[in-house]
Amino acid sequence: MRRWIKAFSIVSGLLLAARGAYANDPGSDIRVKGNVPAVCSLGGWEKQGGPADFQGGYNAVATYDDATLAALGPGSALTFFARLNCNTAITWSFATTKGAFALDNGPMPPAGFADRWLYDLTAAPYTESGSVVGFRPSLTSDGTPVSESFGLGQTDAETIHHMGIVFTPIAQPLRMLAGHYSETISLTVSPTI
Amino acid sequence: MKRALVIASLATLAASPAFAASFTATAQPLTVLGDVPVRCRMSPPQASDGGANTTFSQNGASGEIDFTNFVDANTGKLNASGAHIAFPITCTGAQTLTVTTQNGGLTNTNVAGASNGFAARADYTLEASWASTTRSLQTGGSTASLDLSQTTPQSGQLVLNFTLIQGDQPLEAGSYDDAIVVQLNTAQ
Numbered sequence: 167m168r169r170w171i172k173a174f175s176i177v178s179g180l181l182l183a184a185r186g187a188y189a190n191d192p193g194s195d196i197r198v199k200g201n202v203p204a205v206c207s208l209g210g211w212e213k214q215g216g217p218a219d220f221q222g223g224y225n226a227v228a229t230y231d232d233a234t235l236a237a238l239g240p241g242s243a244l245t246f247f248a249r250l251n252c253n254t255a256i257t258w259s260f261a262t263t264k265g266a267f268a269l270d271n272g273p274m275p276p277a278g279f280a281d282r283w284l285y286d287l288t289a290a291p292y293t294e295s296g297s298v299v300g301f302r303p304s305l306t307s308d309g310t311p312v313s314e315s316f317g318l319g320q321t322d323a324e325t326i327h328h329m330g331i332v333f334t335p336i337a338q339p340l341r342m343l344a345g346h347y348s349e350t351i352s353l354t355v356s357p358t359i
Numbered sequence: 360m361k362r363a364l365v366i367a368s369l370a371t372l373a374a375s376p377a378f379a380a381s382f383t384a385t386a387q388p389l390t391v392l393g394d395v396p397v398r399c400r401m402s403p404p405q406a407s408d409g410g411a412n413t414t415f416s417q418n419g420a421s422g423e424i425d426f427t428n429f430v431d432a433n434t435g436k437l438n439a440s441g442a443h444i445a446f447p448i449t450c451t452g453a454q455t456l457t458v459t460t461q462n463g464g465l466t467n468t469n470v471a472g473a474s475n476g477f478a479a480r481a482d483y484t485l486e487a488s489w490a491s492t493t494r495s496l497q498t499g500g501s502t503a504s505l506d507l508s509q510t511t512p513q514s515g516q517l518v519l520n521f522t523l524i525q526g527d528q529p530l531e532a533g534s535y536d537d538a539i540v541v542q543l544n545t546a547q
Contacts (some may be wrong), residue, residue, distance in 0.1 A: 208387060210387075211387065211389050218391070224387055225387075225388055225390075226388070226389045226390070227389075227390045227391075227392060228389070228390070228391050228392070229391075229392045229393065230391070230392070230393035231393075232394070232395075232396060234393075235393045235394075235395055235501065238393075244391065246389055249389060255428050255471045261386075266392050267391060268394070269395075273511050273512070275512070276512055276513065276514065277514075278449075278514045279451070279512055279514065286448070301536060331389065333391060335420075341449065341451055341512075341514065342395045343395065343451055343452065343512050344395050344396055344397040344398070344451040344452030344512065345394070345395060345452070346392070347392065347394070347395060348390060348391065348393075348395045349390070349391050350389065350390040350391075351388070351390075351391075352387065352388045352389070352390050352391050353386070353387045354386040354387070
């Protein structure tokens with residue numbers, strides 16, 4: 167028994183000695199660092215619904231055909247979305263090029279004719295289940311370009327599954343001038359950190 | 360220290376695929392396009408005010424001008440007569456519009472030509488107005504046309520003013536007719 171206690175003491179002493187040697191070595195301190203950049207991943211445009219031919223992607227084009235243009239109105243609404251994945255707070259904005267679905271080049275419309283369709287536009291971030299994150303701004307175009315910007319905190323941004331846009335033409339009672347009509351809506355997403 | 364560096368590099372590589380299209384700010388355009396073709400529509404003709412000694416009847420997309428008192432019963436010479444006919448037209452772009460007299464005058468369908476001091480053709484003036492453009496012709500026995508084409512969209516009425524020319528010669532007996540053809544096409 168006495169011999170056993172002695173042996174135990176020897177072992178304990180070794181342990182203590184080992185700890186002391188480790189703590190006193192300044193060159194063995196290891197620090198691990200990492201940096202996660204503030205980034206977002208925005209997918210290309212996809213069409214969810216509406217009567218237009220569509221070429222999706224990062225520079226998407228939706229084209230109404232002749233028959234649809236002949237009766238363009240609320241029934242011709244187009245819905246698009248682009249998947250979004252952000253790890254930080256963001257600002258997002260949309261901008262319109264003309265403020266109308268308007269004739270590219272042509273004469274001033276004579277009496278009884280028109281050269282543009284106005285439209286309603288809504289744009290918003292959505293969760294995967296389709297709920298709006300933050301709020302959903304909307305505008306009715308008036309023929310002048312528009313740019314509007316909005317912010318979301320990090321927690322809100324992390325819940326965004328996609329950005330959605332609904333483009334709803336307003337029926338034009340006048341006859342439309344012949345020619346090429348266009349409008350471009352640009353969505354911008356910017357991480358804020 | 361060396362191990363720590365290795366771990367950090369692996370972490371970066373592992374994170375990259377999840378943000379393959381990552382960015383710090385981007386503008387993503389979405390363009391809506393459409394082409395409205397040039398369309399023209401011409402409605403059936405209708406009589407306008409100011410006619411004299413004529414009646415007008417519409418027949419589908421066409422019409423007919425009939426003289427109620429074509430010649431003086433005593434002299435056989437033409438009575439003053441005229442008609443004003445309107446064609447409602449709308450074109451959303453450039454258009455070609457021509458008005459053509461088929462016979463170049465009201466021609467006697469029963470005899471070959473003038474003889475013995477009698478005329479077999481009744482000439483007339485035709486004035487056509489469309490989109491601030493007015494053209495006119497006087498028939499002379501052969502086909503003639505008026506060009507009223509426009510390079511811009513228009514909506515309104517093509518108005519034809521038809522007036523018989525009172526000549527010195529009496530007319531041979533028979534039926535007289537001509538056709539005035541209005542042709543409208545898109546020009547783009």
